[in-house]
Amino acid sequence: MTTYDAWTVARDRAVWGGFGIATLAGTNWLDGTPRSFDEVPGLWSTDGQSAIGELDGERIVLAPFADREVVRPDGVPVRLRGYARDGLVAVRVYVRSAPEEKGISRIDRFAYDPGFDVPGRFVAASDPGLRDAEAIDGHVSQKRYGGRVEFALPEGPAALTVEQDADGTLFAVFADATSGTESHRFRFLDLPAPAADGAVEVDLNRAYLPPCAFSDHYLCPLPPAENRLPAPVRAGEALVR
Incomplete structure (x- = not known):
């Protein structure tokens, strides 16, 4: 079993297993x-x-x-x-x-594509101040973003604004040209802590559906405007069936 296959198994367990x-x-x-x-x-x-x-x-x-x-x-x-x-x-x-x-029971996924597992570079925000962040129910709260991750898609350069946890790991909410048609209206992505020089792996095959794709009772954050990528990301989780 590949690490990607193990990741999908863990995701299915977290979504559908027990009180998932x-x-x-x-x-x-x-x-x-x-x-x-x-x-x-x-x-x-x-x-x-x-x-x-x-x-x-x-x-x-x-x-x-x-x-x-x-x-x-x-x-x-x-x-x-x-x-x-x-x-x-x-x-x-x-x-x-x-x-x-x-009436839901499975996650549709794009086929694994190694072309969407690319090197990236984390650029820390010079002033990571608070900014407005809207949730799916319209509620606006204040959120602090740690910086952005720059990488390349097949169509050209791209970047995602990310939150940074205390352990250094990164989190992004993004949409792309497939959102709302081939995939859910937005998706989540976890990234490892960057190296000292900012190097970080960006594996979009591990983009995953937000909890609100499975239940209307979750209050998921929406992507910041700059995280609405114009190119398609046909990788990762796509839709709930």
């Missing part, structure tokens, strides 16, 4: 009043920091991205997860049957 990405059935925003929500057992509210539930006499506190598996009154197991964005708190619910109910 595709099983998100709801993102429920909370306030100080305990309320019930579809698919979510118990009553839920927030103290402004965590999602707080009352279920069968038990108090459940879920900090952002903390999980708890519980069983609904109908006997169906679900996974609950705390979530927060810009001071607002939600409880998310994952249900294993959600993909089947939505």
Whole structure:
């Protein structure tokens, strides 16, 4: 098995396996009043920091991205997860049957193309200040971009503005000439930490679908304007079927 094949197997497991990405059935925003929500057992509210539930006499506190598996009154197991964005708190619910109910079961991928695995160069931002970043639901927040990665496509030079994590790894959201037709309207790409001279591998065969391709309840970031590439990128994950 090639490293690319292993990557696709891991992606399928993360999306479809267990309470995977595709099983998100709801993102429920909370306030100080305990309320019930579809698919979510118990009553839920927030103290402004965590999602707080009352279920069968038990108090459940879920900090952002903390999980708890519980069983609904109908006997169906679900996974609950705390979530927060810009001071607002939600409880998310994952249900294993959600993909089947939505009629989705697989990822279509472009054929692997070594021509889309190319050397790149990371150029750090001279002033990585905050800038507006829009999410798929229209919410605008502030985001800091670490710089850009320059590389070559078959049609010519290209570049992607990237975020940089504390460990140096890079992340990009991009669209291209296939977006909205041959592929989803935008895709994600993880890149390794660049070398000291800025050298970094850009493998677009590992471009992957954002979580919101599998569930409308995700709040994915949209590509910055400069990451809407005019050339087609026929590599990586394309569509959900």
